[in-house]
Amino acid sequence: MTVASDYTLAELCIVAASKAFANDGEVLATGIGVIPRLAASLAMKTSNPDLMMTDSEAWMLSEPNPIGKRGDDHVQANESWMGFSRIFDNVWSGRRHAMLGPTQIDKYGQTNTSALGGTYEAPKVMMLGARGFPGNSISHPNSFFVPSHNTRVFMEGECDFVSSIGYNPERLPKGHSLDDIDIRLIVTDLCVMDFGGPDHQVRLVSLHPGITAAQVQENTAYPVFVEGDIPTTEAPTLEQLAIIAEMDPHNQRAYQIKDNPAGERG
Amino acid sequence: MTVASDYTLAELCIVAASKAFANDGEVLATGIGVIPRLAASLAMKTSNPDLMMTDSEAWMLSEPNPIGKRGDDHVQANESWMGFSRIFDNVWSGRRHAMLGPTQIDKYGQTNTSALGGTYEAPKVMMLGARGFPGNSISHPNSFFVPSHNTRVFMEGECDFVSSIGYNPERLPKGHSLDDIDIRLIVTDLCVMDFGGPDHQVRLVSLHPGITAAQVQENTAYPVFVEGDIPTTEAPTLEQLAIIAEMDPHNQRAYQIKDNPAGERG
Amino acid sequence: MNKQMTAADVVAQLEDGMTIGIGGWGPRRKPMALVREILRSDIKDLTIVSYGGADVGMLCAAGKVKKVVFAFVSLDFIPLEPYFRKARQSGSIEVMEIDEGMMLLGLRAAAWGVPYIPTEVGLGTDIVTKNPDIKVVDSPYDDKEWVAMPALKLDVSLIHADRADDRGVCQIAGPDHYMDDWFARAADKTFVSCDEMVDSQYFHDPAQARLVHWERSQTTGVVEIAGGAHPTSCSPAYGFDVPHFKAYTGSAKEETGFQGYLDTFLGANEEEYQQNVGGLDAIRAIELPTY
Amino acid sequence: MNKQMTAADVVAQLEDGMTIGIGGWGPRRKPMALVREILRSDIKDLTIVSYGGADVGMLCAAGKVKKVVFAFVSLDFIPLEPYFRKARQSGSIEVMEIDEGMMLLGLRAAAWGVPYIPTEVGLGTDIVTKNPDIKVVDSPYDDKEWVAMPALKLDVSLIHADRADDRGVCQIAGPDHYMDDWFARAADKTFVSCDEMVDSQYFHDPAQARLVHWERSQTTGVVEIAGGAHPTSCSPAYGFDVPHFKAYTGSAKEETGFQGYLDTFLGANEEEYQQNVGGLDAIRAIELPTY
DSSP states (O other), X not given: OOBOSSOXXXXXXXXXXXXXXXXXXXXEXXXXXXXXXXXXXXXXXXXOTTOBEEOSSSEEESSOOOXXXXXXXXXXXXXXXXXXXXXXXXXXXXXXXXXXXXXXXXXXXXXXXXXESSOXXXXXXXOSOSTTHHHHHHHSOEXXXXXXXXXXXXXXXXXXSOOBOOSOGGGOOTTOOGGGOOEEEEEESSEEEESOSGGGOOEXXXXXXXXXXXXXXXXOSXXXXXXXXXXXXXXXXXXXXXXXXXXXXXXGGGGSSTTOOBSSOO | OOBOSSOBHHHHHHHHHHGGGTTOOSOEEEEOSHHXXXXXXXXXXXXXXXXXXXXXXXXXXXXXXXXXOOOTTOOOOEEEEOOHHHHHHHXXXXXXXXXXXXXXXXXXXXXXXXXXXXXXXXXXXXXXXXXXXXXXXXXXXEEEEESSXXXXXXXXXXXXXXXXXXXXXXGOOXXXXXXXXXXXXXXXXXXXXXXXXXXXXXXXXXXXXXXXXXXXXXXXXXXXXXXXXXXXXXXXXXHHHHHHHHHOTTOGGGGSSTTOOXXXXX | OOOBOOHHHHHHTOOTTOEEEEOSBTTBSOOHHHHHHHHTSOOOOEEEEESBSHHHHHHHHXXXXXXXXXXXXXXXXXOSOHHHHHHHHTTOSEEEEOOHHHHHHHHHHHHHTOSEEEESTTTTSHHHHHOTTSEEEEOSSSSOEEEEEEOOOEEEEEEEEEEEOTTOOEEOOSSOOTXXXXXXXXXXXXXXXXXXXXXXXXXXXXXXXXXOOSOGGGOOEEEXXXXXXTTSBBTTTBOOOHHHHHHHHHHTTSSSHHHHXXXXXXXXXXXXXXXXXXXXXXXXXOOOOOO | OOOBOOHHHHHHTOOTTOEEEEOSBTTBSOOHHHHHHHHTSOOOOEEEEESBSHHHHHHHHTTOEEEEEESOBOOSSXXXXXXXXXXXXXXXXXXXXXXXXXXXXXXXXXXXXXXXXEESTTTTSHHHHHOTTSEEEEOSSSSOEEEEEEOOOEEEEEEEEEEEOTTOOEEOOSSOOTTHHHHHHHEEEEEEEEEEEOOGGGGGSHHHHTTOOXXXXXXXXXXXXXXXXXXXXXXXXXXXXXXXXXXXXXXXXXXXXXXXHHHHHTOSSHHHHXXXXXXHHHHHTOOOOOO
């Protein structure tokens, strides 16, 4: 395992995000978007071969599919039918870990994928809708990927529309505990965070090379818990880069973070 | 359509029972046992081609299967998968009509398929269990076939265990009306009855050839409503007998009523 | 019973104010020819229940919609449906915004004839605060509260299938039938457009019958419209039409707006529509997407 | 993760007092080899949830059962299961007698992590009067009362499949998987015996993968036992053993009773059992029933 000296920030994020799945055991890993999907694929091919992934359509796979057009000789490694209706049997079983990119993430870890500004009846900006966020957030672990860490995403106050439950005591349902909610990693273009601070406060886990804790705090509208020396996010190994390249032969990862910066900055 | 002069009581019952399905429209007809199944098959092939039937395993058929071993050249006319789990989607939709043979039928039309005598904790005779009777009875129309009309089946008092809901005001669930319950025909070796008497009293609809209303009453432990001249159950036509023979090539119908009597008795 | 009919026959059975479920998912296997026939009609005030795509967007843009029950409205590769956004942002439609799985539960509850199914989904989110009609209930078996996802009873469902016979046996041959079986079961009447009418014998093969996901008793009428899912996909027959969706999305930024889109494409009937989009052969030639 | 194990390994994971779901239906595709391994063990006080056949009868006869959750216990062609009858008639077991569909709802509720699913099934019958633990609830959406069918949470499910790979991908190739997918999903641990272990590549063919009805994450262990469903059927491989079931039923009328049956057939392990019933080839030669 040789650490790479030359890698992109996207690749760094993929490797960092893949750690979210390393200790999951046998769960359905759902990575929405190129970087989360590559993160799940990398985990399945390295740290956690028990992971389950779909083809993003109707089949569970025993080997992840590379992203984008695949050659005619590609044999998709189906292992069971997994139409969208059956996904929910997995969601509700809790045996799933999703990594998604919400538009807003507030200090409680609540997210918004639905509507910004205005009123709920006539929002200023209508987005996707709640999608599966309400169910994901209360049923199983979730991680987030944010390609541009800024105070519009990590915003002041509470989300305009709360699509997913977080560590907000005021919204805690009867009979539930905040510990029932399981937000894992937040991987951004600046750092890795989690909600392991005091009282489920957001916490800095590692800083990407060349990034400072001050930069993270500056781009986060609420206090980030920083304790002790914050390690640098681990650089990819050559082996990891090779697998990423294999899983992303058309280099779609180059288009996920603005200007596709190198992994080592500053 | 030529009326047959020579037919068995079983065949008479099949034809009489098939009338239960004639005006059902497009519903799943489930006939449990040889005579109910042949009744449904006959209806599907004559009076109601829109009926749906299964192969008693996992397929819905566009043509009913003959009973018993079929030749190697038999092509089963599947039209959709219908595993047992999917049956309940049909039951609960109400688009089904079942014809079954319970062990007890009380004056309310409640039936028992579960336990006789003793206590519920230790019944004198344990039978099948409630099976699907609770769901059938509250979800869709039901008819009954009784091969031996006697006062053990049509018994005094209330069923020892009530497997299916009937016209018993004391058990009527909140928000329901007795008219929600839809018991259709009761075909026995003596007669055809329904629950069309006053206040859902059991009513004599037709008498099999050679049977009197007094015989029916004598073999029923509760009063049977008899109004006006009771017609004689219609004899099968030659066409009907031919279809029955086609659907029952091994003559299993000959073993359904004790001693396989002729249709015209007395 | 021969259930074959025309798209016009289907729309003749719709009424203002109905609740209509639409099968498919985003840009995938939507009964778009039936949607277009609604666009050509004077039907209005519809409540639409859908895993929404351009079906929802077009009906909103055409002023047919009073309310949308949705978890998302998206064209997938174009994440935000342009005309649904406009309708939401102008406040011109009511909404019941729920989770994808809650919609499935609501359809199942309707199919099973029960008033609701309990779920924890929605708790702690604005799903419960923005939908006062969705009740939270106690359980007799624990001390938690549960969302009572109400039955989504549909007057009509519209679905696109690959094949059907004239008695209403419908086959979805693609890898996923989405929630279409539940849309069919949740509705009083279900109308199905299909790419191909086949003889009933087609389904005698168990491998074909396995792909029939609801019973013919749930199908009210079938309409043969080859290519009828365009511009959405009908896997494995054809993909969704990326350039067409781009033109559709682009029209929302032009002054002529949706009317301009309609003028260019809709036509007086499906034949004209298909001519306007390049013909049936062109539809059938659209490559399947790679995910 | 290699999940292959032996029947003895499976029974080693069972504990007195557990609630165990058993897949199959009456005399069809029951994990009988695993049931036999329980018969050979000292496990007791089990609560069994089953669309019951000889699995339930044998466990009752062997004194393993505290309670049965059932809608029926039957051998189909022999309608009344002899040893379940004896157990019921002697009052030696507790029961929760429900409707077939209620059991399905209870398994689904457990699979979905909800406390109950409302249904009208059971209203007006002795299902509700004889089961005080099953509550009747009001709905927030109407004025009716509804049976709150409680989740049937299972500690363990036992299932027999046609094929599995060593990671726990299980295939039921017969026309009906009954409710086995829900048994697998409702249980904390699911152990599956199968007629044949196959390589994972076997499932790459979509036609084969379609017949995999739950995910490997729901499978805890797999045991290869060719003929392991005997004397029940494993369609399309073999039918149920009519003479054997007649001997089994007959034993209940003999003085030696169930012990006589065990002495004749059970053996110290599955190899001995199969020798006692004529060998694996004889099992595989049993004709499928015609319904």
